[in-house]
Amino acid sequence: MHSVSIILGTRPEAIKFAPVIHALREDPCFEPVVVSTGQHQQMLHETLCQFGLAPDVDLQIMTPRQTLSQVTARSLNGLGELFAAERPDAILVHGDTATTLAGALSGFHHNVPVIHVEAGLRSGHLASPFPEEGNRRLIAQVAALHLAPTMGNRDNLLAEGINEATIAVTGNTVIDALRWASSRSTSFGDPALDDLDEDPRTVIVASAHRRDAWPHLPEIGRAFAEIADRPDVRMVVPLHRNPAVREALLPSIGDHPGITVVDPMPYLGFARLMNRADIILSDSSGAQEEGPALGTPTLVISNVTERVEAVEAGTARLVSTLREGIVSNTVRLLDFPEEARRLSAAVNPYGDGRATERTMAAISHFFGRGEAPEPFAPEVLAAV
Numbered sequence: 001m002h003s004v005s006i007i008l009g010t011r012p013e014a015i016k017f018a019p020v021i022h023a024l025r026e027d028p029c030f031e032p033v034v035v036s037t038g039q040h041q042q043m044l045h046e047t048l049c050q051f052g053l054a055p056d057v058d059l060q061i062m063t064p065r066q067t068l069s070q071v072t073a074r075s076l077n078g079l080g081e082l083f084a085a086e087r088p089d090a091i092l093v094h095g096d097t098a099t100t101l102a103g104a105l106s107g108f109h110h111n112v113p114v115i116h117v118e119a120g121l122r123s124g125h126l127a128s129p130f131p132e133e134g135n136r137r138l139i140a141q142v143a144a145l146h147l148a149p150t151m152g153n154r155d156n157l158l159a160e161g162i163n164e165a166t167i168a169v170t171g172n173t174v175i176d177a178l179r180w181a182s183s184r185s186t187s188f189g190d191p192a193l194d195d196l197d198e199d200p201r202t203v204i205v206a207s208a209h210r211r212d213a214w215p216h217l218p219e220i221g222r223a224f225a226e227i228a229d230r231p232d233v234r235m236v237v238p239l240h241r242n243p244a245v246r247e248a249l250l251p252s253i254g255d256h257p258g259i260t261v262v263d264p265m266p267y268l269g270f271a272r273l274m275n276r277a278d279i280i281l282s283d284s285s286g287a288q289e290e291g292p293a294l295g296t297p298t299l300v301i302s303n304v305t306e307r308v309e310a311v312e313a314g315t316a317r318l319v320s321t322l323r324e325g326i327v328s329n330t331v332r333l334l335d336f337p338e339e340a341r342r343l344s345a346a347v348n349p350y351g352d353g354r355a356t357e358r359t360m361a362a363i364s365h366f367f368g369r370g371e372a373p374e375p376f377a378p379e380v381l382a383a384v
Contacts, residue, residue, distance in 0.1 A: 001028070001029060001030065001031050002029060002030050002031065002086060002089045002090065002304070002367050003030075003031045003032075003033065003089045003090075003207065004024060004030055004031065004033070004034065004089060004090050004091075004092060004093045004363075005032075005033045005034050005035050005082075005083075005088040005091050005092065006020070006021055006024070006032055006034050007033070007035050007078045007079065007091060007092065007093050007094075007100070007102075007103030007106075008035070008037070008044065008045060008094065008099060008186065009036060009037035009038060009040060009044060009061075009071075009075070009097060009098075009099030009100060010038060010039050010040045010097050011040055011043040011046075011047045011100060011264070011267075012046055012285065013044075013045040013049060013094045013097065013099065013100070014044050014048045014051070014053075014094070014172075015047060015051075015174060015177050015267055015286070015382040016094055016117070016118065016172070016173045016177060017092075017094055017117070017173070018047075018048070018051035018053060018177055019173050019176040019177055019180065019355075020092070020117065020173055020346050020356055020360070021034060021051075021053055021360055022051070022053075023356050023357075023359075023360050024360070027360065027364075029364070029367075029369065030363075031059065032349050033056045033088065033214075034048075034053065034054075034055045034057070035056065035057045035058075035079070035103075036048075036055035036057065036058045036059065037059045037061050037071075037074075037075040037078065037079075037083065037099045037102065038058055038059055038060045038061045039061065039062060039064045039071055039075070039097065039098060039099045039104075039140050040062070040087075040091065041060065041062040042239075042241070042293040043241065043264050044068070044088075046264075046266060047266075047267050049183075050266055050267045051177075051180075051267075055179070057082060058197040058258055059074070059075065059078035059079070059082075061074035061075055061078060062245075063145055064200055065244075068075075071099070072098045072101060072102050072227060072241050073103075074104055075098065075099055075102035075103070075104045075106075075193050076105060077160070079102060079106035080106055080109065080110070080320050081108075083106060083110040083112060083146070084182065085324050086109070087110060087112060088112060089112075089113075089229055089367075090112065090113045090115055090144075090363075090366070091103055091104075091106070091107040091112050091113070091114050091115065092115045092117060092331050092363075093107075093115070093116055093117070093139065094116075094117045094282045094287030095117070095118045095120055095121075095132070095285075096118075096121070096132035096133070096136035096139070096228060097132070098131070098134060098137065099173065100123050100134070100136075100139060101138060101139060102136040103375055104116065104139040104142050105142070105145065106293055107142070108142040108184055110308060112142055113137070113144035113145070113366075114143045114145075115144065115145040115147065115363060115366065116139055116140070116143040116144065116145065116146050116147060117147045117173070117271065118147070118148075118149055118172065118173075119136070119139075119140065119143065119146035119147055119153065119157065119167075120136075120140070120146060120148040120150075120152075120153030120154055120155075120156045120157040120167075121149075121153055121156070122136070122137075122147075122153075122306055123304045123305060123306040123308040124304070126305050127212065128212050128302070128303065128304050129210050129211075129214040129285075129302070129306070130210075130211050131158050131211065131213050131274070132285075132306075133259035133306065135188070137160075137370070139161060139206075140160060142159060142194045143166075143208055143307060144166065144366070145166055145168070145362065145363070145366050146162060146166055146167045146168070146170050147168055147170050147352060147359055147377070148168070148170070149169070149170060149171055149172040149326070149355070150169065150171075150309055150311060150350065150376070150378070151375065151377070152285070152308065153169070154167050154169050154302070154375075156308070158235075159339075159356075162325075168358065168359075168361075168362035168365075168372060168373055168374065168375070169352060169358075169375035169376050170355045170358035170359050170375075171351035171352060171354065171355035171358060171376035171378055172289055172350040172351045173351070173355045173356050174286060174289050174290060174350070174351070175230070175289070175294075175348070175351030175352070175353055175355060175361060176351065176353055176354075176355050176356045176365070177267075177352055178293055179291055181267055181268050182271050182275060183268060183293075184215060184268055185268040185271050185272035186268075186272075186276075187269060187272070188265070188269045188272055188273055188276075189265055189266040189268065189269030189270075190243055190265060190269065192237065192260050192261075192262055192264045193206040193228070193260065193262065193269075193273070196234075196236070196273075196298065197276065199234055199267075201231075201232055201233055201234040201275050202227075202232055202233050202234070202278045202334060203234050203235075203236065203276060203279075203280065204227065204233060204234070204235045204277065204279045204280075204330070205235075205237075205238070205273055205274060205277040205280050205281070205282070206227075206235050206280075206281040206282060207218060207237060207238055207240070207281075207282045207283070207284055207287070208220045208245070208249070208282065208283045209240035209241075209242060209245045209283065209284070209300055209362075210284075212300075213247075213283050213301065214244060214248065215322055216250075216321040216322070217245065217249055218250035218251070218252065219250070219302060219321070219322065219323045220321060220323070220326065221248065221249040221250075221251065221252030221253050222275055222323055223326035223327050224237065224249075224252065224258050224259065224281075224326075225252045225253055225259070225283075225285070226323070226327050227326075227330050227331070228253075228256050228258030228259045229258065230258070230331075230334065230338040231260060232334070233258055233334065234258060234259075234260065235248070235256075235258060235259045235260070236259075236260045236262065236273065237259055237261050237262070237275075238262050238263070238264055238265050238270065239261055239262070239263065239264070239275075240264065241263070241264060241360065246280055247276075257378050258381045260262050267321065267327075271290075273320070273356055273369045274287070274290055274291065274294055274296060274325040275296070277296050278296070278297070278299045278340070279296070279297050279298075279299065279330065279333055279334075280296050280297070280298070280299065281298075281299045281301065281319075281326070281330060281341070282298070282299075282342075283300065283301040283302055285306075285307065286296075287300075288300055288305065288316055289307065289310070289311055290309040290311065291316060292310045292315035292316055292348060293348050293350060293351070294351070295344045296344060297309065297333055297340050297343035297344050298315065298316040298317070298343070299316070299317055299326075299330060299333070300316055300317065300318050300319060301319060301321055301326060302318055302319075302320070302321060303318065303321065304318070305318060305322050307350075309349035309350065309378070310349055310350075312349075313341065314342065315344070315348050315349075316328060316343070317342055319341065337360075348378065349378040352376065352378075354376075355376065357373075358373040358374075358376060361373035
């Protein structure tokens with residue numbers, strides 16, 4: 001039996017790791033241990049609970065207004081003590097957060113193989129998204145197995161000199177999680193949205209929280225308010241818990257009659273909200289994958305993206321972080337429905353619901369069991 005430590009600390013990691021954790025627990029050849037750093041303590045635990053999961057180990061590193069350095073250092077210290085006491089056969093990390101970087105470094109420090117799920121994403125700009133782009137480049141240098149969602153992600157790794165034999169193209173497990181959630185979400189989970197299904201207005205789900213967008217958040221908030229000034233629009237903003245985000249956005253959107261501000265939603269309710277939305281307007285990495293999977297036109301609040309597949313497929317569009325770009329692109333979709341329909345074409349470049357299956361096959365093959373999985377190749381699929 002192979003002991004595997006799954007390191008997570010944020011809500012997106014919980015969502016994308018949940019199908020893998022369940023699969024590992026069901027496989028008698030693996031003994032998974034879920035380790036939470038607590039980087040986003042409340043949101044992480046709420047999301048795991050939605051999937052019927054809980055951490056086996058919780059480092060509880062979260063403190064108010066902690067810096068990236070503090071998150072990384074506290075995670076490294078906690079993981080170091082954990083792995084010094086009991087060394088796993090492998091460490092699984094996901095994506096590009098401070099928790100992910102700390103998990104990969106700790107594995108490297110303790111000579112434990114690191115398996116990187118959602119590997120190979122690159123924007124080509126070190127400062128955007130920050131710190132994610134730097135984190136994932138660093139993680140690639142110490143990972144023993146790279147599970148790339150797409151062939152483009154694989155090509156990024158090959159261009160950096162990563163050994164092709166250590167790469168598997170799996171699709172993204174977020175699609176597996178979204179399919180599971182979409183079949184179970186029966187309410188939005190917030191009384192403020194109880195009337196949403198009957199609202200005749202165009203529903204826009206909007207959010208912004210990434211660190212590289214922080215200097216632009218006041219302008220982004222003003223853009224949200226300008227769009228919501230239209231009587232045919234209802235905007236729903238699930239607001240990140242980070243005080244820096246709230247303080248920047250709330251002055252513009254907090255009392256706007258066309259904007260419903262809610263706290264971060266349970267994942268089942270949020271999946272239903274995205275499915276109800278007519279437009280998604282966000283800097284969220286997950287939205288760039290989930291929106292196209294749902295066939296919802298997705299506008300990305302950024303100048304660059306590491307998730308180029310949806311842009312290339314025409315189901316997502318970069319709109320910058322400036323008020324003019326955000327407003328003009330959104331208004332264009334509102335005024336020209338045929339353009340919105342083109343963006344809502346059900347093209348799913350990120351997965352077919354079998355990413356977990358391929359991930360398990362790749363991990364098993366890494367341990368000398370079974371064949372390597374056939375690489376994921378996207379097709380034109382119906383929205384989930």
